[in-house]
Amino acid sequence: MTRPIWWCVPVAMALGMVWGGEAARIVNYEISARLDTKLRAVEGHETLTWLNDSSEEVRELRFHLYMNAFRDDKSTFQREEDGHPKKDALGWIEVKSLRIAGGADLTKSMRFLHPDDDNAEDRTVMAVALPEAVKAGRSIALEIDFHTKLPHVSARTGYHGDFYMVAQWFPKIGVWEKAGERYATQGQWNCHQFHANSEFYADFGRYAVSLTAPSNYVVGATGVLENRREDAAAKTATYRFVQEDVHDFAWTASPLFQRIERTFDPAREVSARELADTAKLLGLPEKEVSLQPVRMILLIQPEHAAQVERHFKALRAGLKYFGLWYGKYPYPTITMVDPPYGGGAAGGMEYPTLFTAGTSWLVSERRQAPEMVVVHEFGHQFWYGMVANNEFEEAWLDEGFNTYSTSKILDKVYGPQDLSPSRWVHGPGVNWDAINRGAYLMGAKTDNLLRNAWEYYDGSSYGLNSYPRSGITLRTLENYLGEATMARIMRTYFQRWRYRHPCTRDFIQVANEVSGQDLKWSFDQFVYGSNVVDYKVGEVENREVGDKKKQFESVVKIRREGEAIFPVEIRVRFTDGKTADRKWDGEYRWVKFKFTGPAGVESVEIDPGHKILLDVNFANNSYREDVAVKPLFKWWQNLLFWAENLLLVAGGVS
Amino acid sequence: MRPIRAISQGARAVIRAGRMPLVFWFFTLVFALAVVLPVGAILYGDLGHSLYAERMLNNFDLQWLAEMMNRTDGLPVYVFPPLIALVAVGYILLGTFLAGGALTVFASEEGKYRPGLFYEGCGRNFWRLFRLLLVSLVFYGVVLAASVALKGLGKSVWGQGMEERPLVIFGWCRSGLTVVLLLAVNMIFDYAKIRLVVEDSRKSWRAALGAVKLVFRNLGGTLATYGLVALVAVALALGYHAVSGTIPRNQALGMLLLLVLQQALVVGRIGVKLLFFGSQLEIYRGVTAATAIVEEPPALETPEVPELPAEC
Ligand SMILES: [Zn+2]
Secondary structure, three states: OOOOOOOHHHHHHHHHHHHOOOOOOOEEEEEEEEEEOOOOEEEEEEEEEEEOOOOOOEEEEEEEOHHHHHOOOOOHHHHHHOOOOOHHHOOEEEEEEEEEOOOOEOHHHEEEEOOOOOOOOOOOEEEEEEEEEEOOOOEEEEEEEEEEEOOEOEOOEEEEOOEEEEOOOOOEEOEEEOOOOOOOOOOEEEOOOOOOOOOOOOOOEEEEEEEEEEOOOEEEEOOEEEEEEEEOOOOEEEEEEEEEEEOOOOEEEEOOOEEEEEEEOHHHHOOHHHHHHHHHHHOOOHHHHOOOOEEEEEEEOHHHHHHHHHHHHHHHHHHHHHHHHHOOOOOOEEEEEOOOOOOHHHOOEEEOOEEEOOOOOOOOOOOOHHHHHHHHHHHOOOEOOOEOOOOOOOHHHOHHHHHHHHHHHHHHHHOOEEOOOOOOOOOOEEOHHHHHHHHHOOOOOOOOOOOOHHHOOOHHHHHHHHHHHHHHHHHHHHHHHOHHHHHHHHHHHHHHHOOEOOOHHHHHHHHHHHHOOOOHHHHHHHOOOOOOEOEEEEEEEEEEEOOOOOEEEEEEEEEEOOOOOOOEEEEEEEOOOOEEEEEEOOOOOEEEEEEEEOOOEEEEEEOOOOOOOOEOOOHHHEEEOOOOHHHHHHHHHHHHHHHHHHHHHHHHHO | OOHHHHHHHHHHHHHHOOOHHHHHHHHHHHHHHHHHHHHHHHHHHHHOOOHHHHHOOOOOOHHHHHHHHHHOOOHHHHHHHHHHHHHHHHHHHHHHHHHHHHHHHHHOOOOOOOHHHHHHHHHHHHHHHHHHHHHHHHHHHHHHHHHHHHHHHHHHHHOOOOOOHHHHHHHHHHHHHHHHHHHHHHHHHHHHHHHHHHOOOOOHHHHHHHHHHHHHHOHHHHHHHHHHHHHHHHHHHHHHHHHHOOOOOOOHHHHHHHHHHHHHHHHHHHHHHHHHHHHHHHHHHHHHHHHHHHHOOOOOOOOOOOOOOOOO
8 A cells, every 4th residue: 555645646737627428429320220110120220320430441340230139039138038938028139221322232241240248149240341441540430221110128228118219229339449448458349139138338529310200209319309290181290309429319209298497507406506616616716616517307107206306306316416526418418217117127228418227106205216216217317328438348337336436326315215115014123224235245256346248147147236335335435535536536537537448457547646645455455356355353351451440451352354445443442431443554463452541441343434335244343241132122122013913813714 | 682782792802802902013113114114214215305295195195106117117116015915914924823813812721811711722723723714714615716706797688788887886795795695704713713612623624614604593592792892893893984174284283193993993893893703602602502502312300309308
């Protein structure tokens, strides 16, 4: 460990600001698409202009054809899911023609690749050999005709009844990673197959999309609606949505949606005091942390109409705190989509400037059910949308960072929540640190936190590591470094890497730089490793010494039970009410502290502030000489009461 | 027999039976402890000397459960559900045993609890009541199967739709109907138990079918009696909630008071169970007595002829 170098902080902040800016526009999509509600399909034409901004020639293009994950049960996605979809639930994408604009027809040179496994049946990645290489710094324009059959909602895309969530629906070009970008040592395609446990990765650019749907349908999409033209004869309407500096485009349509629009007004949402406090925390002028108005659009199911305000309140919280902490939300609109009952598989998913939430008819007010999903999916506008890491390979950078940010916002705005399954039953209030830590403990040692999404032990290990474990790992880092340092790390990381593709190494570099410490020990253990933290009070001995004046000689032994090493604080309380605090680097297997004084040791506690959320055992972090009579009695008595009552219910049959 | 009268006589029978509810309570306590003691031992071992316990006094921290599962590789999941199931089955058998004793006491002439009478009734009636329990499980099973079938029906009608509301409302109706039917089966088998004990019969199926007949022929009286006693149980629960809410739960005296109150509620619930038996026994007696009068063949009438004075 090195001493903090505080001068790094302003320099790093300044660098972050200088480097931040609009995206390099690698892709430009002009798409026109028509929704066929009878065939459950989309007929589309796409003009893609792709810029080779590397210094190498590119001889082949690669595309994601995600929809082919649903074409049969032989795709890698279905094999990993062990899915056997029914015939009418299948989905696929057929590239009908692909040619260079004003040039060669490449349809025949299309072939499917399976870079992640040996599944020759998988058709989610397509390669096209070019007759002529795209030179460094040059662009290529392609004309593509495609037909997409939508599946019954699966993996956040498809239809249910009259509801359509159209995502991952068009041929999307992969990312050509330049030498030096992320882990690439030379230019290479990063275009993974669609897996059961993975999300997406694509380049920034401009999307201009014309969508035609039945005119009684309400349509929402990524970006700003430029115009709507109705064709009375055909009973259709065509919408044109445009958005720059995004890396994907999704849309939704349903005749049932209620469309409600509100404005996020920073002047009303953020007080002068909050602005000043945030600026102080981040060490920035107030002007730098100010926010801008955003048009908020909600497409909600009629039976959830009573929850309209809950959705907007959560979205305002997201816009406010993500904006204050990391940087303002730069797009003019944000659209929330509420999928219908039965369409839940489309819920809880992020796309640029649009996300799907999810709720149920009678969800309890005490449960943060729509709130959590709204704040979380909105948060992905930052961790995924703007800071666009590779979700296939480093899911913690989006899901984990978002879990960390979302949890802080929910605890701040809503406080502890009641996790009781029913609105009529009350349970203890639980905050998000506890929820995340509880989830982490369900499989603390299963995997390293960081792996390719499809290479975790199983789906729940992917989830556990990418979400809650990552969340509490960052919270533990925050507790270790202090709130201000962590806030500056996160802001610098966002500002420096927005509209770009960072990797874990880039975040570590920012963390080291801003904190002025070498945090390798922490990331090596908790991101690249799976060792757990567990410190324990070993023994406490009190011995009376001295003849005339009563004196005690006390020995406190602290042990390291886990393999991971973390510096810890220890608080010793004596019977006369005095306390003594000690620090230990936590490295060797144990440490002994000796105390001599007029009082013996009453209790010992490791990490009294519960800062190390990664410690897998809080119960052994402390020791008290006497027995905890009251809590034990309370729990026993309640357990007894409940057991007796349950027995009486069971005994009702006798 | 009117329901109110049956209940008041049933209540008198419960009071006359004296210590009997306490016998039930003792066994309930013992069985509950079979689950609570191992859990309590784990709590003590893990938290007995930990400051974490005191922190959880106000608000139990679910993280502790997760820690425990992590430490023990999920052992509680493998140990406790089977243990709880075992204890529950044991308790149902015990209940079957004790029901024979309780009904014997209620059916006896003096109606007072005497260990000899009670346990003799327990032993004598156990196997016939056990067979009846098996028969009742068939009835409960039919109700639950019908409920599952209804659920499937609801799903097939509304499951593919885009609205949750009809399915939720249907679910409430289905649950309500299931509870009513389960209670109806419970009531019918109370009468079957009474019949087996009172008639000293071993014919469980006959008793069950006879009870069905009895209930349907006297639907108003039996339902009203069952419903009114059930209301006593509801009143008891409401009373407990009202009083327990006023007790400070983290102070030593409050904890002791709550313990007493909780155990009083358990005894009260047992009292209600016995009140069901007592009241329904009165209904049963009333119905069977009336039937006996109607069905008795007319006696050969010998007219009372005044003794005529001897003709002189
Ligand atoms: Zn997420």
